[in-house]
Amino acid sequence: MSDILNWIERAMVRTEIDRSSGCWLYNYDISHNGYGRLDVDGKRVRIHRLSYGAFKGEIPEGVLVCHRCDVRNCWNPNHLFLGTPQDNFDDMVSKGRNILYTPGSPISPKLTEPQVLEILSRIASGEDNKSLAEEFGVAGSSISKIRKGKTWKKLTVPSSGQVMSAEACPPPHVSAPSI
Structure with a gap:
């Protein structure tokens, strides 16, 4: 006690x-x-x-x-x-807390879609998290999450290395997050 x-x-x-x-x-x-x-x-x-x-x-x-x-x-x-x-x-x-970021929403990320596309392209070319984080003014963990597909999931880097936007990708499957 x-x-x-x-x-x-x-x-x-x-x-x-x-x-x-x-x-x-x-x-x-x-x-x-x-x-x-x-x-x-x-x-x-x-x-x-x-x-x-x-x-x-x-x-x-x-x-x-x-x-x-x-x-x-x-x-x-x-x-x-x-x-x-x-x-x-x-x-x-x-409670409506499952809203994902979409352009124009009141939730504003530090990075824009064009910046993330650039980051993904440079990740595909072998650039490291630290240099990308310094250049884009974000934490290294932010770059790591982009690299691992934990954030900005609507953008992908196919095996060809070419970055694709959400319009070119099939819609994602949404399921309960692991906690």
Whole structure:
């Protein structure tokens, strides 16, 4: 029990309560994808999972702790629920959060489609992530994600090395993301 109180006390010092939403916003150690993290017993653990376990009970293996509020660094136990990856995906779709970037949308990436086409062409020619990232003013991880097809999926580099835009590619199959 003292271990639980210990991490709760440490977390509360680094938490802002959003009075309008009720979110407990942990703002100290945030992962690259927006989840609050805390070190407990030498392991870095997502704080919303700690919260669910401490306030609501055990989390079965393979089950996700999902956010009703859709705020990844929130750890208010009243905002958390258990679900499968499919439940989490369905929740995202039901709330309209599955919108992919399309030109003219209010979500604006740092890179434009012509820039990504240039990057893909240069990747096909063997250029490294670091030099491309420096030239285009983005993180190396952004170039890596383009290279691996994790972002800008509508653009491809066929085996011929020629870059194709979405219009020349068959429509992608959309499925639940792996979490």
